[in-house]
Amino acid sequence: MTIEPVISAADEKQEVPGLSALTHDWLAAIGEDPAREGLTRTPHRVAKAWSFMTAGYHKTLHDAVGEGVFAAEGSEMVIVKDIEFYSMCEHHMLPFYGRAHIAYIPDGKILGLSKFARIVDLYSRRLQVQERITTQIADAVEGLLSPKGVAVYMEGVHLCMAMRGVQKQNSSTTTSAMRGRFRSDPRTRAEFMSAVQGTLRSR
């Protein structure tokens, strides 16, 4: 299945206004020569890359989901797992990345499967903390579908913990949001967790 991203190459066609000049100054501040050959186009590349990496600020849930909500019978658990995400931490503006797993129990409405990946991108492509992305995804699914339950579980590796700071290269962080049936019924939660759990590092 090809999943069409809500944030695509088109989001890198434009530069974040003003970011190129700031990047030029940033290069000078770290002791680089912004005029040396390898760096002359870097400020423009950075301004375009950040346009992509923060495109989530300029998209809405409606952009991500479109007409993807459908009426449907059935109330069995739906799990979409191993959705990659890439985000930037709001504390250090360094990447964190990993996988998101989303489940819900429908109550008359279902969502097109690709839309879960687009919702993950919508909230990841901003300055974030992993906990907030997790909650925002759960809120979005809950608001769109009013399901009997929704669960979001995210596993992330934070470069600000690996390449600086405490320098722990092997740690990963898991966050979860459990709503409705996933909160009230331990067996439902356990079914979800057994389907998705497993550290990123062991895959």
Ligand SMILES: Nc1nc2c(ncn2[C@@H]2O[C@H](COP(=O)(O)OP(=O)(O)OP(=O)(O)O)[C@@H](O)[C@H]2O)c(=O)[nH]1
């Ligand atoms: N809860 C949470 N913390 C995060 C996330 N990403 C990064 N952090 C943490 O944010 C914290 C910021 O802590 P500060 O003490 O203000 O900053 P710092 O001195 O650079 O911290 P160190 O990383 O410990 O050197 C650090 O503990 C980071 O590990 C995230 O997604 N969620």
Ligand SMILES: [Zn+2]
């Ligand atoms: Zn950080």
